[in-house]
Amino acid sequence: MKELKYLNKYFLKYKGRLLLGVFITIIATVFKLVVPMKIGDSVTAVKQYMNGEITDLAFVKHELLINILLLLGAALLSALFTFMMRQTFIVVSRYVEFDLKNEIFQHYEKLSLGFYKQNRTGDLMNRISEDVSKVRMYVGPALMYSITTVTLFIVVVSYMFYKAPTLTLYAIAPLPILSLAIYKLSVLINQRTTIVQQYLSKLTTFTQESFSGIAVIKAYGIEPRTNTNFEELAEGSKVKNIDLAKVQALFFPLMMLLIGVSNILVIYIGGTRYISGEIAEFGTIVEFLIYVNMLTWPVAVVGWVTSMVQQAEASQKRINEFLETEPTIQNLVEESTPVDGNIEFNNLTFTYPDTGIKALKGVSFTVKPGETLAVIGNTGSGKSTILELIGRLYDVEEGMLKIDGTPIRKLNLNDLRESIGYVPQDSFLFSDTLSNNIRFGKENASEEEVIEAAKKAAVHKNIIGFNKGYDTILGERGITLSGGQKQRVSIARAIIKDPQILLFDDCLSAIDTETEEEILQNLNKISKNKTTIIVSHRISSVKNANKIIVLDEGEIIQKGTHNELINSEGYYKELYAKQLLEKEM
Numbered sequence: 001m002k003e004l005k006y007l008n009k010y011f012l013k014y015k016g017r018l019l020l021g022v023f024i025t026i027i028a029t030v031f032k033l034v035v036p037m038k039i040g041d042s043v044t045a046v047k048q049y050m051n052g053e054i055t056d057l058a059f060v061k062h063e064l065l066i067n068i069l070l071l072l073g074a075a076l077l078s079a080l081f082t083f084m085m086r087q088t089f090i091v092v093s094r095y096v097e098f099d100l101k102n103e104i105f106q107h108y109e110k111l112s113l114g115f116y117k118q119n120r121t122g123d124l125m126n127r128i129s130e131d132v133s134k135v136r137m138y139v140g141p142a143l144m145y146s147i148t149t150v151t152l153f154i155v156v157v158s159y160m161f162y163k164a165p166t167l168t169l170y171a172i173a174p175l176p177i178l179s180l181a182i183y184k185l186s187v188l189i190n191q192r193t194t195i196v197q198q199y200l201s202k203l204t205t206f207t208q209e210s211f212s213g214i215a216v217i218k219a220y221g222i223e224p225r226t227n228t229n230f231e232e233l234a235e236g237s238k239v240k241n242i243d244l245a246k247v248q249a250l251f252f253p254l255m256m257l258l259i260g261v262s263n264i265l266v267i268y269i270g271g272t273r274y275i276s277g278e279i280a281e282f283g284t285i286v287e288f289l290i291y292v293n294m295l296t297w298p299v300a301v302v303g304w305v306t307s308m309v310q311q312a313e314a315s316q317k318r319i320n321e322f323l324e325t326e327p328t329i330q331n332l333v334e335e336s337t338p339v340d341g342n343i344e345f346n347n348l349t350f351t352y353p354d355t356g357i358k359a360l361k362g363v364s365f366t367v368k369p370g371e372t373l374a375v376i377g378n379t380g381s382g383k384s385t386i387l388e389l390i391g392r393l394y395d396v397e398e399g400m401l402k403i404d405g406t407p408i409r410k411l412n413l414n415d416l417r418e419s420i421g422y423v424p425q426d427s428f429l430f431s432d433t434l435s436n437n438i439r440f441g442k443e444n445a446s447e448e449e450v451i452e453a454a455k456k457a458a459v460h461k462n463i464i465g466f467n468k469g470y471d472t473i474l475g476e477r478g479i480t481l482s483g484g485q486k487q488r489v490s491i492a493r494a495i496i497k498d499p500q501i502l503l504f505d506d507c508l509s510a511i512d513t514e515t516e517e518e519i520l521q522n523l524n525k526i527s528k529n530k531t532t533i534i535v536s537h538r539i540s541s542v543k544n545a546n547k548i549i550v551l552d553e554g555e556i557i558q559k560g561t562h563n564e565l566i567n568s569e570g571y572y573k574e575l576y577a578k579q580l581l582e583k584e585m
């Protein structure tokens with residue numbers, strides 16, 4: 001229960017409703033008790049008339065009518081209070097589920113990129129959906145059934161003891177066995193359910209990947225292989241589901257068996273005691289039979305609730321693991337620190353903490369507002385890493401990264417990120433309209449601003465070519481757009497933000513050279529007083545930059561302007577010659 005203590009704050013938050021729930025449960029239980037009582041009284045009255053103890057038929061009829069009315073009234077009130085009981089406990093559990101999901105999601109958003117690299121998306125999703133659902137079972141049904149069981153047990157068993165103590169002992173003797181058996185069965189059911197869910201999750205991942213990669217599957221003609229793999233997974237899933245169904249099928253027969261034993265004991269012991277005169281009224285036996293049946297479900301529930309709590313404990317443990325994870329990148333400065341955009345790398349060496357890969361080695365350069373720095377180099381040479389460090393997605397351990405003369409850690413993180421317009425290598429578009437995807441850079445941007453940004457990113461003409469124009473909904477990962485269109489929408493998103501620092505990570509790679517030229521010219525105008533860094537593999541993207549640095553395995557091997565670099569021997573000149581040749585061919 002250690003892990004579940006985390007939820008106490010929610011119990012406290014909703015204590016009013018919960019206390020009301022406990023009160024309603026007690027009332028509902030008391031009314032439930034009236035039903036068997038009145039049935040017992042009615043049977044006794046009929047028996048007494050048959051035996052000749054009562055001779056007045058009208059009196060018996062009147063007695064029966066009163067009993068029926070009381071019985072009906074009690075049953076109706078009990079049903080009403082049971083409904084209200086569910087309205088309190090189950091509704092509170094839904095509130096807690098909502099709060100907890102929000103809390104986890106908000107915490108996820110705070111966590112650093114490294115956390116997402118270390119944990120699989122499926123796992124993150126499971127903790128916020130599956131695990132929270134299991135925890136809800138503890139907050140709602142488990143709590144509700146526990147309170148019902150305790151109340152019912154205290155009220156019913158006390159009354160039974162008052163009526164016939166020995167018969168009560170016999171009647172309730174099989175109940176602990178029932179509880180234990182249901183607990184064991186529930187554990188087995190939970191184990192098998194977990195396996196079934198694992199299979200389901202494998203099947204979902206496989207299906208999702210197959211649909212996402214359908215173009216590759218078709219191009220390579222591997223549909224038969226994919227079908228076989230799916231069939232194998234589905235077969236595994238079927239076997240595990242059948243295993244689960246077998247143990248689930250035992251649940252009710254087991255309950256019926258033990259209720260049957262209790263009923264036989266009540267009839268046999270009750271009958272012999274009635275004959276010997278130890279039980280005064282025949283109706284008591286009927287009453288007890290109903291009580292035993294009434295107690296069966298709550299007793300079975302004890303076992304079920306125990307396993308529910310165990311599962312919730314395990315789930316909350318997994319949730320707490322993530323909630324206790326601190327973001328590695330923290331905002332260390334509360335006051336606002338506006339950013340002008342003077343960027344300075346000073347002998348900076350950076351190693352990725354998770355892989356130990358040294359991505360940058362002794363890198364030094366400066367770039368001022370109004371300037372464009374271009375970074376060029378082979379794949380894996382550390383170009384993207386430079387941009388990630390400027391956005392403080394990772395912290396620098398060796399050397400110094402200053403912005404406006406201040407070490408990056410001493411800047412307000414929100415101000416820093418606000419001042420950056422970043423276009424990543426993989427443009428990610430949300431399943432939303434094109435205009436909302438662009439507006440992502442500036443939430444309250446007007447329609448005109450969206451169009452203006454799209455024009456500057458040279459994508460406006462493409463957008464108005466779609467039937468629904470800016471209202472075109474993009475499918476999962478923007479599949480209705482070409483690679484180059486996606487890149488340009490992503491550029492428009494950065495432009496509309498109008499940030500002080502613009503970072504472009506190889507985001508012109510899928511765009512033809514003419515459109516590239518148009519965008520670069522627009523960027524030239526936009527970035528008059530801004531700091532711009534363009535990462536690219538293409539000379540055409542970097543040639544107009546004020547400064548160019550060439551990276552190789554994390555080190556700067558060349559520095560200069562386009563003209564300086566094409567006139568000195570080295571990587572840049574070779575690349576220039578190669579790309580010039582390709583263009584001519």
Ligand SMILES: Nc1ncnc2c1ncn2[C@@H]1O[C@H](COP(=O)(O)OP(=O)(O)OP(=O)(O)O)[C@@H](O)[C@H]1O
Pocket residue numbers: 117352354355357358359377378379380381382383384385386425506
């Ligand atoms: N998140 C990460 N965690 C661990 N290692 C990483 C991470 N990102 C990049 N690396 C490694 O750091 C090195 C530099 O990568 P980086 O992405 O900066 O190169 P790049 O020059 O931008 O390459 P490309 O042109 O292919 O985009 C590579 O060896 C890469 O494998």
